[in-house]
Amino acid sequence: MNNVYAWPYANEFGQRETVRSDVLVLGGGLAGCFAAIAAARKGRSVALVEKGATERSGSAGSGFDHWESACSNPCSRVTPKEIAEAYIEEQDEYSNGIAHYIECREGYDRLLDLEDFGGKIRDTEGLFRGAEFRDEKTGLLFAYDYTNRFTLRVWGTTFKPALYRELKRLGVRVFDRVEATCLATAGSGGEKRCTGAIGMNTRTGKLMVFEAAATVLAMSRPARIWLFNPDLVGLCEFRPTQSIGSGHAMGWRAGVEFTMMEKSVRGEFSAAGRSFPPYGTGNNHNTWYAATMVDARGVEIPYVDRDGRELKTVSERYRPAPGQKFFLKGGVIDEAKYPYRGPETLDYDELMRRGYKLPFYADLSRMPEMERRAIWGLMVGEEGKTRIPILENYTRRGFDPEKHMLQSYGTGWQSASFLGQERQLFGAPGGIMHDWDLKTNLDGLYAAGDQLFASDCCGFACATGYYAGRKAADSVGGAEREKVDPALIDREEARLYAPMLVRDGMNWRELNMAISKAMQNYCGEFKCDELLNEGLDLLNSYERDSVPLLCCDNPHELMRTHEVLDILEVARLILNACLLRKTSSAPLNFRRTDSDLTDPPQDRAFLTIRQENGKAVGGRKPLRYFGDIETEYIKRNEAYIAERDARYGSR
């Protein structure tokens, strides 16, 4: 078989295109699309840059199944402030109160937008008529807490194509297959401002220069820092192959301030090794909540409420305990604190003591029909990477939820047991520090979605995307668009193209493997200054000695190569952030062997970090720096509130 192919796209290395817009959006996932829509609605010219194909790109490109914290939906019995405050408490105040409140307050508005664009958010056909999770008046379907009704089940496979159509309708210029690689800045110190970005077409190599008065960073959180498999690269992490944190990397290079970058958690997903396809094993979390679980003998595993009371019916799994107002479930909620803890299957150790036998299974055949169809067919089917990979694939293999039970692996929803040094940026990880406008420390630069610190779900991405887009658009009024510095363009072009000019050099996989191994060795479960400094020294030696050896033959491989250079950058950002925190912290999953202290009062703060003249510069902000979330939000969003109320009626 011939394995060598002539490159099917044009060779445009050396060509340059300059694009000018009022607002530039980097990243075409949910957050980026909504940022662009918000800015376009305000009459701004908008350019959106996406490395993949916007119609299906991003972490939720192929779908998502539930929308958390839609507290302003007409059936909700909780307020945005109640739920946002609960998250802040649940995360020991290492929480993004600003972004969470925006999600709780505006998330449902974005769902209504999605419906306007052609997305499906309610059961219009009556498929679940009569189910206790369906509101008969609106057709909205709820997940988790059926009493308080603030998380919605949605048809997320319809969302990205709908958003893409709306972008086109609004005249947003979408640049697919363009990898943003460098933030352009002008000025220095506290006067530094963002003037746009530079990037490269990933099929042709053409250099792209974007000049804008305001820029929104809406790219992925970092990945493949600790976990890498050179064979099954696309399965190393939970998020898409190319979503590796380039926004973090270029932000770090440009002097953007980050926080919580010292936080990482023991791995939860890597289907290249220890785990299985996400949502593709028997479990009872997230998409699969609250599936009936059984042991190897077919003995049902009891659900208990927060007080240990065994629940007798399926319906009770979706209700708060006696005396409890509401409970939290969802992407970043693992073992919630007592006030917010919802029903859960009996603790694993207790099950072992009582003689339950492994393996466990999810057995949907024992559930009421509506609940079974909601999990298998709606949730599994609409969640990202489930329509084809799970629903269609398993059905083809003969799985029938009325007849079969699906095996669990390990003891939790991650469906595997990872080692302590196999880490991921998961569970509300670090990201960009920002103010109430979602503005970064650089003038003209805003951030949204996974780019923000302590981000979580799709509702968070959509709500913060729209908010950042409208704030960026508002800022454009008096702002002059500046030219991107030609010297910077030349430098970035030389940096980008360098691996194309090397012969018989190193492949990007070798460097990624080395970085991941180094991070497992020097930035694993246990940290101390000596280890972290050794790690930095090693990564700096990779930069000095190995990066110049990287080589590739076409723009696709060049894109992959620069992704690994971004991973190298982020790994050093993480090591530097770890060096700044001198004591252990339970909420940050941060354990030091060279300190006896855990969360001492003087260290309970957001430690910030940015790069200036090649050096890491630390800072700190108090927890709850954002003030009273409702008061501060209202103060800054009166126009939006009035416009929103006029459109959808006041709350």
Added chain:
Amino acid sequence: MTVDKELWAVRTPASARPITFDSDRCIGCNRCANICQVDVFIPNPEKGKPPVLMWPGECYYCGSCVMVCPRQGAITLNHPLMNRAKFVPSRRPEDDPVC
């Protein structure tokens, strides 16, 4: 700054075959190649033939390529053998004489 060399690509094998085509059903429209956010395909040099899966190891297994395909069964997604989760007929304790 130009890159004055011929551009080419070598198909990079992986231990898994995430995507297979039925060349009798595929019409070579390349919609799968154009929707893939990871860009693992290139169009077949021969018009009308299925795209070439150049980088199977980079596949993210999202299934967007299958969703966009206009011809049922022309393109199929398969998990690596090690990732095919096991399922068995549902059983109750009373089915099992040991219990």
